[in-house]
Amino acid sequence: MEDAAETEARVRRAAAGDRAAAEALLAGLLPRVRNLIRYLVRGDQDVDDMAQQALVAILRGLPGYRADAPLERWADRITAREAMAYVRRRRTRDAREGAELALEVLPAPEETARYLARRELARRLDTLPDPQREAIVLHHLVALTVPEVxxxxxxxxxxxKSRIRLGMEKLRAAAAQEGADAP
Structure with missing residues (x-):
């Protein structure tokens, strides 16, 4: 893993047009960007498109990056902003077209346990209204501060803060109810 100075140097090279530095930087951020998008949006059908848009926005924003915060947190904020904009555009388009959701593809057997844990978390988060789910994901999974959220x-x-609190209360109540319903 590279240190902050190496990351900052790579950012400067990428911002100056060094294609190899940009590719390495974006390749390192891609898994984080995809995971954040998966937690922010319902369903996985558009993750690749959203990730591509987020990476383009990150690349375009590199000249303005200040190393006063870790690159990953800066990229998380851009990713969240791009994902929310994409979701708003998609909702508008879906309302006009009446689009159907894509079918889910099952994972390889060796990834099943992680997949099931992610699906359970996503299922619980999906019970929340969008504003609460988005706030909880950004605060608890991405570790943004309340002002950053x-x-x-x-x-x-x-x-x-209110969205985070209300969403967490709903998640706790649902978990308690599921526990009470268990045999």
Missing amino acids: AEALGVSPDTA
């Missing part, structure tokens, strides 16, 4: 979602910090 607010900025990414375009709301006030109080609204972000």
Whole structure:
């Protein structure tokens, strides 16, 4: 794993047009970008498209990156912003076209346990209203601060905090109910 100085140097080279540095930087960020998008949106049908758009936005934003925060957190904010914009555009398009959801593809057998854990987390998150789910994912899975969540979602910090609290209360209540329903 490279240190902060190496990352900063690679960012500068990529921002200056060094194709190899840009490719290496984006390849390193791709798994994180894809995972964040999977947690932010319902369903996996558009993850690749959203990831591509997020990586393009990250690449375009490199000249403005300041190394006062880790590159990954900066990229997370851009990814969240791009994913939310994509979802808004998709909702508008789906409402017009009445589009159907894509079928889910099952994972390879060796990835089944991780897949099932991710699906369970996604299932629980899917029970929440979009604003609460998005705030919880950004705060608890991406580890953004409340002000960073607010900025990414375009709301006030109080609204972000409220969404996180209400969503967590709903998740706890649902988990308690599921536990009570278990044999």
